[in-house]
Amino acid sequence: MKSNILAWLEEGNITIPSILLSEYRNLNLNETELVLLLNILTFIEKGNEFPTPEELSARMTVSILECNEMLRRLIQRGFIEIIDQYSNDGIRFEKYTVKPLWEKLIDLFMINNNAAKAMDKKTDET
Amino acid sequence: MKSNILAWLEEGNITIPSILLSEYRNLNLNETELVLLLNILTFIEKGNEFPTPEELSARMTVSILECNEMLRRLIQRGFIEIIDQYSNDGIRFEKYTVKPLWEKLIDLFMINNNAAKAMDKKTDET
Amino acid sequence: MKSNILAWLEEGNITIPSILLSEYRNLNLNETELVLLLNILTFIEKGNEFPTPEELSARMTVSILECNEMLRRLIQRGFIEIIDQYSNDGIRFEKYTVKPLWEKLIDLFMINNNAAKAMDKKTDET
Amino acid sequence: MKSNILAWLEEGNITIPSILLSEYRNLNLNETELVLLLNILTFIEKGNEFPTPEELSARMTVSILECNEMLRRLIQRGFIEIIDQYSNDGIRFEKYTVKPLWEKLIDLFMINNNAAKAMDKKTDET
Known part of the structure; x- marks a missing residue:
């Protein structure tokens, strides 16, 4: 009984x-692309920084081929990036970063935020 | 500058x-249904416990009609429920609960978890 | 068994x-003050926006009197604020906001962040 | 401006x-011990799985010596454990696990939960 809660807790959030x-819609992402990005984030969080199309597709309703194509397009459109890393023993490996997604989201947030402020100011003046 | 980070922080997680x-795939949900559920959760978290199909559709790539239909099907299939509540002054209002989703997820988790344990035990015995 | 995980999940994070x-140390907070603030946040998250010294003290290792005194000092030093709200039926109620804490934390973060950038620049120039 | 939000976001939660x-109080932990545990969790989350008393003390209001003593006592009382790990190239390293803390918390939660249920049942019967 107890071990079930512990196992649940260890799965993490x-x-x-x-x-x-x-x-996400205003970033021109659809629901499947959003969930793909959330799954990449979940894999990274768990220590797998470069999940394969096979691993991603296995938990989604899209085929490996479609998954591969979506990844390619998300890189092309600047939502994710593949970066090179070197381990302590000098071996090169690749990993995903979703930093470009956060940058796009922050850009959008700041446009909205400043537009809201400008409108407040205008309302005050009239 | 500072007010931008504060505004970001106040949007919450x-x-x-x-x-x-x-x-979610093993619960027979697709990506659009999952995102609809996540959006309902986000609305609830922000204090809007009964978002309309209009509000949900406005941030998704599905029409109001499709959204409405998806909500109907998610209720029918036992992922969300509408429950009645009464405010302090006795006014009845409705709200969504995603408790049935968590119940389904926990059921699945426990089946997987116990299957994994059974397999461990079998490996030990051989 | 299942109901235990569900109950756990419903307690929330x-x-x-x-x-x-x-x-927090650089904000001149000690551990007891930090935990008091975290407890206020937890109460707010659960819908109790104005926990009493009794409620806070009940889960801490400090007496009601000490708790009251700490709250007073945290308000005085500008970490929390009590704000007035009006319910739909016009009844006034008070609630805590930890916005001042976030403002202080963001100020500190930006000083550190800009100092780090300035140092990077200096290193680049030499 | 934007880079500040991004930097904030990258600090994580x-x-x-x-x-x-x-x-925590019912687990016989005081506020300083709780914050020490939260700091260990934060370090682990950031990839430093074996923070030193120096690193922990640097962000707390306790000395390195006191920190060391608190760690020793938390291990002795069964809240944290040091476990051995081996890296890919066979080098042994130590890390903290807070699994024992979660076990204690789950035990307490289940006692409370079952006591609450038993009381509900009793109320129903009368």
Whole structure:
């Protein structure tokens, strides 16, 4: 009984900014692309920084080929990047970073935020 | 500058069990349904416990009609429920609960967890 | 068995910026004050926006009197604020906001961040 | 401006079960011990799985000596454990695990939960 809660707890959580859910559409992402990005984040969080299309597709309703194509397009459109890393013993490995996604989201957030402020100011003046 | 980080912080986060992302497919949910559920969770977290199909559709790539239909099917299939509540002054209002989703996820988790344990035991015995 | 995990899940989580834990000391907070603030956050998250010294002290190792005194000092030193709210039926109620804490933390973060950048620049120039 | 939000975002969050905050006192932990445990969790989350007393003390209001003594006592009382790990190239290293803390918390949660259920049942019967 106890071990079940512990196992559940050890699976862990993923914490994402609420605005990713309210704004992904305005970033021109659809639901499948959003979930692919969330799955990449979950894999990274668990220590697998370069999940394969096979691993991602296995938990999604898209085929490996479609998954591969989506990854290619997300890189091309600047949502994720593959970066090179070197381990302590000098071996090169690749990993995903979703930093470009956060940059796009922050850009959008700041445009909205400043537009809201400008409108407040205008309302005050009239 | 500072006010931008504060505004970002105030938007808040949403925390979800990692296994929802790895197991939604095994619950027979597709990506659009998963994101709809995540959006309902986000609305609830922000204090709007009964978001309309209009509000949900506005941040998704599905029409209001499709959204409405998806909500109906998710209720029918036992992923969400509408429950009645009464405010302090006796006014009835409705709200969503995703408790049935968590119940399904926990059921699945426990089946997997016990299967894994049974397999460990078998390996030990041979 | 299942109901235990569900009950656990329903207790929920609290998500805090990691830098609050690495920087509270630099905000001149001690561990007891930090935990008091985290407890206020937890109460707010659960819908109780104005926990009493009794409620806070009940889960801490400090007396009601000490708790009251700490709250008074945290308000005086500008970490929390009590703000007035009006319910739909016009009844006034008070609630805590920890916005001042976030403002202090962001100020500190930006000083550190800019100092780090300035140092990087200096290193580049030499 | 934007880079400040990104830097803030990259610092990350730490997510903890709300009941740790409401029940640490019933686990016979005081506020300083709780914050020490939260700091260990934060270090682990960031990839440093064996923070030194120096690193922990640097962000707390306790001396290195006191920190060391607290760690020793938390191990002795069964809240944390040091476990051995081997890296890919066979080098042994030590790391902390807070699994014993979660076990204690789950034990306490289940006692409370079952006591609450038993009381409900009793009330129903009368």
